[in-house]
Amino acid sequence: MSFLLSHxxxxxxxxxxxxxxxxxxxxxxxxxxDQAWIRxxxxxxxxxxxxxGDRTAYSVSDNASIRCLLVTFSWVQAFNGNSLxxxxxxxxxxxxxxxxxxxxxxxxxVGSDASGDESFFSRLKWAxxxxxNLRRIKTSRPARNTPPFSSKDPSYIPSRGxxxxxxxxxxxxxxSYMAIIGLQPEPTREDLSGDRVRFFSRLDEVTxxxxxxxxxxxxxWLSGIGTTSEICYNVIAVVLVGLGLSEPVMWPSWFGSFTExxxxxxxxx
Numbered sequence: 042m043s044f045l046l047s048h049x050x051x052x053x054x055x056x057x058x059x060x061x062x063x064x065x066x067x068x069x070x071x072x073x074x075d076q077a078w079i080r081x082x083x084x085x086x087x088x089x090x091x092x093x094g095d096r097t098a099y100s101v102s103d104n105a106s107i108r109c110l111l112v113t114f115s116w117v118q119a120f121n122g123n124s125l126x127x128x129x130x131x132x133x134x135x136x137x138x139x140x141x142x143x144x145x146x147x148x149x150x151v152g153s154d155a156s157g158d159e160s161f162f163s164r165l166k167w168a169x170x171x172x173x174n175l176r177r178i179k180t181s182r183p184a185r186n187t188p189p190f191s192s193k194d195p196s197y198i199p200s201r202g203x204x205x206x207x208x209x210x211x212x213x214x215x216x217s218y219m220a221i222i223g224l225q226p227e228p229t230r231e232d233l234s235g236d237r238v239r240f241f242s243r244l245d246e247v248t249x250x251x252x253x254x255x256x257x258x259x260x261x262w263l264s265g266i267g268t269t270s271e272i273c274y275n276v277i278a279v280v281l282v283g284l285g286l287s288e289p290v291m292w293p294s295w296f297g298s299f300t301e302x303x304x305x306x307x308x309x310x
Contacts, residue, residue, distance in 0.1 A: 049097035057094035058115045061087045062172070065122035070168030074130035084123045091119040106269050114273065118172065125171060129182070133167050166286055173281060174291050188297035204282060204289035208275045215272045222261050271295050 068083040094115055098108045125131045176184040189195040199207065274295040281287035 046093070046096050049100040051101045054094045054097040054101050057090045057097070058111070061090035061094070061115065061122075062118055064090070065118070065126070066165065066168045066172060069122070069125055069131065069171060070133060070164035072132075074132045077127075077130075080126040080130075084126050087119050087122050091115050106266065109266075110269055110273055117175070121175060122172065131171055133164050169281070170287050170291065173277065173287060176291075176293070178291050178293075186297065188294045190293060192298070198290050201282060201289055204292070205279055208279050208292075212272055212275050212279070215268045215275075218268055219265065219272075222265055225258075225261060267296065 064083055065087050068080055072079050072083075074080075095112050098112050101111065102108055174180070176187050178184075178187065189197070190199055191197040274292075278287070278292040282289055282292065
């Protein structure tokens, strides 16, 4: 362990994250809730691989935002996998031949008690769908306050084609916004020096220009984090839905309306 952490490489970090993800996929899709010991061991290995990827993530990119998102999404998946494997004990059920013919296709791959044929691809598809169904949509315990696709019609679900076009548009718009705010000059080392006087101790000396500059920098930084996470979320959604490994219903908006985030409970859903 110490040798791996002392010799970080991009391949080690990314490989650890990818291995953790697919270990969870394989365990979820090809074990049952009765094989609890296998799932516990797999969960421990998933956390271990995620930890290795976390400790070596600084070798992947010099951009702190990219590293932060990579590590955050990986830990979210690690804890989500532990929940699926050990807490909710989700498992794939194999239907008998006579029942399979009367089962709608989407019910096979959605839900904590989904079922279908015994093929390798069906199990893999269900496991991937459950891993990325972070809001537990169409399960017995869905997240509360999940934002709808349309505020006017909460029951509206876009078609696959419309969903892909809309999310690709969001990705392009978000990338354009990040390119625009990237034109803003970065702070110099002197701006971040530790010997500068604290801002709140010299409020009577603050000029309107400095106040405006600080406000713009703060808003830009916060919006940049939100936009970057929006890009990552929608890229994953487009890939999985485009490949037929997930359904549009599983991918509502990453953020809901800020006008409804009037309490911590509603904010977190």
